[in-house]
Amino acid sequence: MPYENGISLRNLVSDYAGGAMHILIIEDDENAAQYMAKGLTESGHVVDVASNGRDGLFMATGGDYDALIVDRMLPHLDGLAVIQALRAADIATPVLILSALGEVDDRVKGLRAGGDDYLTKPFAFSELIARLDAIVRRHNAGRVETTLKVGDLELDLLSRQVRRAGRAIELQPREFRLLEYMMRHADQVVTRTMLLEGVWDYHFDPQTNVIDVHISRLRQKIEKGFDKPLLHTVRGAGYVLRDTP
């Protein structure tokens, strides 16, 4: 696999040190909660855990959290009910919903209840971090952009044109959407599953890693003739678009 411009997840995690988040995990599975808490703490975040829906709702309402991780099935108060109660109380904290495997069609229900993203258990830790990061940034950005910029790469959402260092780059419609997604999540690790969901709207894993081929084509177009690489492969996680100094 081409890892020539790959960077390790370890480097990436250290980037969060500056932006430590306060995260509440509402999860009744003690083991799962513990592993998530451990991993997130090691990534430099501050983590609280609630083991049932009632406590979770109470803590989420009172505490000042940057993000919530809410399990779909909870004792006392169902995960979706917790989110609905929060949204009804005008608390807009971004929520990542966790659900057991096999409840594929629950996604829509989860998002409709006010969740920001949906993750099926079991998941890779890198997937959890990437998605958490994505919903928090989206929540904080909060403004409508017409131009996206990463280093000398510019993407105009209105004229649908891409330029790098002033030179126009021709992209197919899907490549444009792929680049747009990467640029909206600049400096964040984006997983293959996130790309399939966000760019293609496919909620399944293709048997072959088709995403890699699309990424390498896009990389060809935006990096050919330029010295500095922008689209990096993060080993074992996904990709990141960033202007490395």
Next chain:
Amino acid sequence: MTTTSSGFRAFRTSTFRIVFRYAAIVGIFLTLVLGLVYWWALAVIDQGVRQTIEAEIRGLAEQYRTEGLERLIEVVSERSRRQPTDNSVYLLVAPDGRRLAGNLANWPDDAVVSVDGDKTWFNITLKKKEDGALVPHSIQARTFQLPGGFRLLVGHDTQGITDFRNIIIGVLAWAAVATLALAVLGGLLISRNLLRRVENVSATSRDIIRGDLGRRVQTDGSGDEFDRLARSINEMLDQIQHLMTGMRAVTDSLGHDLLSPLSRLRSRAELAFRNAPMDAPERETLELTIADADAILATFRSLMRIAQAESGLSRAEMVAVDLTTIADEVAELYQPVAEDKGLHFDKRLEPGCRIRAHEQLLAQAIANLLDNAVKYTPENGRVWLAVRREERAVVCEIADSGPGIPAEDREPVFERFTRLEHSRTTPGNGLGLSLVAAVAMLHGAAIELADNQPGLKVTLRFPPDQAAG
């Protein structure tokens, strides 16, 4: 369902055949009985006529013997004058053939002779004046030789019997026609009634086959055989559903019990990997462990997807979609992969082919088929994707110029975990085509594997979206 076609279908039911056969048997039996009655009645009447004639001849012979020729002529003339109210015919001739008395003009010589024991009977046809016209009448007669050379003929007009016979034949013919007509009509009516009740069961069965296990056959509470059948079927379905729910609970908890530790194993390995120093020797082991865990999880996910499609639970999410667009998007996902492998990708997509579908599952099925096509076709080969409308179906066809699948292996490839000999070396878990089969079933689509000469051609025939026409 229109009246004509259901009426037409009533002809093809077993009930109709049974009723029709029954009517045929009754008809034959009826004909036999009536025929017997007919022959018997005719014989009795015939016998009566002969006895009357015999008695008359005996009487007349007695007259002749005791009172002589004069008296006989007198009696015969007197009896002849009773005409035409009586149907008797008399003739007495002298030895030289001269007519002495009677209502017959001359001795008949065209008489048909039949012998009954020692007696000779004639059947003669006479022309009788009726309303000014001569009408042929058949007469049964007997002659008697009197002593002295005189001959006596006594006969009886059997025209009434002939008329009677004709009437009976007519009645029999009409009865046969009426029986046949009633049989067809009755068969149709009974069949249609039964058909409606059987259709009730069939419709439910079809729904259940399509995955709607909650359906039950309607009972009407009448307690008749169909009602009892419906109740038995419903009890059976309850039992099946109960077993399946139990099975699902077992599978789910098994899945949960396996997934939780597997998921913890993966998390642990991932955390260890993340915390290990860059040059630590265990990094590679951990990475391989994570990869294996991911492969197992991917298989789990595929199995869950197949189960989801097979259970029919996703039916609620089926909407009218444009198959052309869905296929085109999946093709676009795979086109770069095909091009990188030097494959020629040939798309023939007829626009606007609409079907009812679960979009994600349908896309995944097409993706799995394209994945296989691209994976198994050697470099510089060809891959085809076609969507088109046929008379009664919307067709999605994926073909390649790869090694294909031998005819005897085509059925098993839809089974879970089937991997053919030449595919052992390529990545995959043997679930791709199982999912395609499950998705096809969910959509009521027919699936066909054929030889593309060379290569494999997979054809999915979807029922077109009714609303879109």
